[in-house]
Amino acid sequence: MGRRNSTHVSDFILMGLTDSEEIQLVLFMLFLLIYLITVLGNAGMILIICLDLHLHTPMYFFLSHLSFLDLSYSTVITPKTLQNLLTSTKYISSLNCFTQMNCFIFLSATECFLLSSMAYDRYVAICNPLHYPVVMPTRRCCSLVFGSYLIGFMDSFVMSRLDFCNSNIIHHFFCETPPILALSCTDTQDIEITISIFAGSTLLVSLITIFVSYVSILSTILKITSTSGKRKAFFTCASHLLGVTIFYSTLIFTYLKPSKSYSLRKDQVASVFYTIVIPMLNPLIYSLRNKEVKNALIRITQKRKSSKHKIRLKLNF
Incomplete structure (x- = not known):
């Protein structure tokens, strides 16, 4: 928060996804x-x-x-959601609410730029393989990751001063920006414009980077004469493209539309998808069809078995 949030209420009530106790129990088991x-x-x-x-x-x-970010922003949202699904009191303090919202903004913006860094990395690896070690040394990789976190941190300061005078009921399952703005009794037009600029620039810059990278990658893949080479290059990028498509489509749907078109039910479904479902999908997307990850898991398992066997032999002697 760029300036400290001023509120006339000490806490908020998260209404959640449904009032039905039976559905809440089903959702609790599913989300858990x-x-x-x-x-x-x-x-x-x-x-x-x-x-x-x-x-x-x-x-x-x-x-x-990417796994760290997915794990982090799922943890920012899901445990509190699980608690609210089991209890009748669905309170969250104003401090925790704004902390949750700003942490989510920070982590989401960081993931946008991290995904664009991953696209650039694939571009260099496929389009300039001979220069890959020179173009992508450890120092540059660290700089790209640090820059992603820094920009995400700056984006999280976009929220301005807000007053909540009339109601403390949030019609959502977590403290997300649109329902928070809808609840505020102050004029939020300037804040909405600022959010649109920051969110739009974040999405635009990262999407342009990803688009340009993959246009170049596709052009290079089509020039490969070997069928196996084409297949390997394609599958290397397919998982990343799938993850990018799912992540960006839900973010664009939620944040890059006017507040007048806000629909509680549609936004809740989209929010469930990118806060709870996508963090689960990413490790599956990037590992299930990745032979290197599978081979690494086999090597680690074999080393563990081998070390246990050596320990047993030492104990026997």
Whole structure:
């Protein structure tokens, strides 16, 4: 928050997704399962990349940070949502509410630029493979990741002074920007314009980078004469493109539309998708068809079995 949020209420009430206790219980079980898969998938991806030296490359360096972001912003949203689904009191303090909202903005904006950095990395790897070690050294990879976090942090300061005088009921399952602005009793036109500028520039710059990178990549792939070479290059990029498409489509639907077209039900469905579902999908998208990750997991498992076997032999002697 650029300036400290001023509010006449000390806490808010999150109305959630439904009033039906039966549906709430079903949603709790579903969201809990998704969250457990999200934690295991993303934490597992980070652990595999850290443990296996073969994955200490720029591509997997970026992927480990993508897993960290997915794990982080799912954790910012999902535990509180699970708590509210089980309890009748759905209060959240104003401090926690704005912290949740700004953390989500920070993590989402960071992921946008991290995805564009990953697209640039694939462009260099496929279009300029001989110069890849020179163009993408460790120092540059760290700079791209640090820059992504820095820009995301700056975007999270977009919220200005808000007053809440009439109601503290948020018709949503977490403190997201559109319902918060709809609840405020101050004139939010300037804030909405500022948000549109920041969100629009973030999405536009990252999408242009991704688009230009993949146009160049597609052009290069079409020039490859080997069928196996084309297939390998295509599958290397397909997972990233799928993740980008799912992530950006929901963000654009939510943030780049006028407030007059705000629809509670549609926005809630989109929000569930990019806050709870997408963080679970990313490790599956990037690992299921990735032989390097599968081979790394096999190597780690074999090393663990081998170390256990050596320990047993030592104990026997």
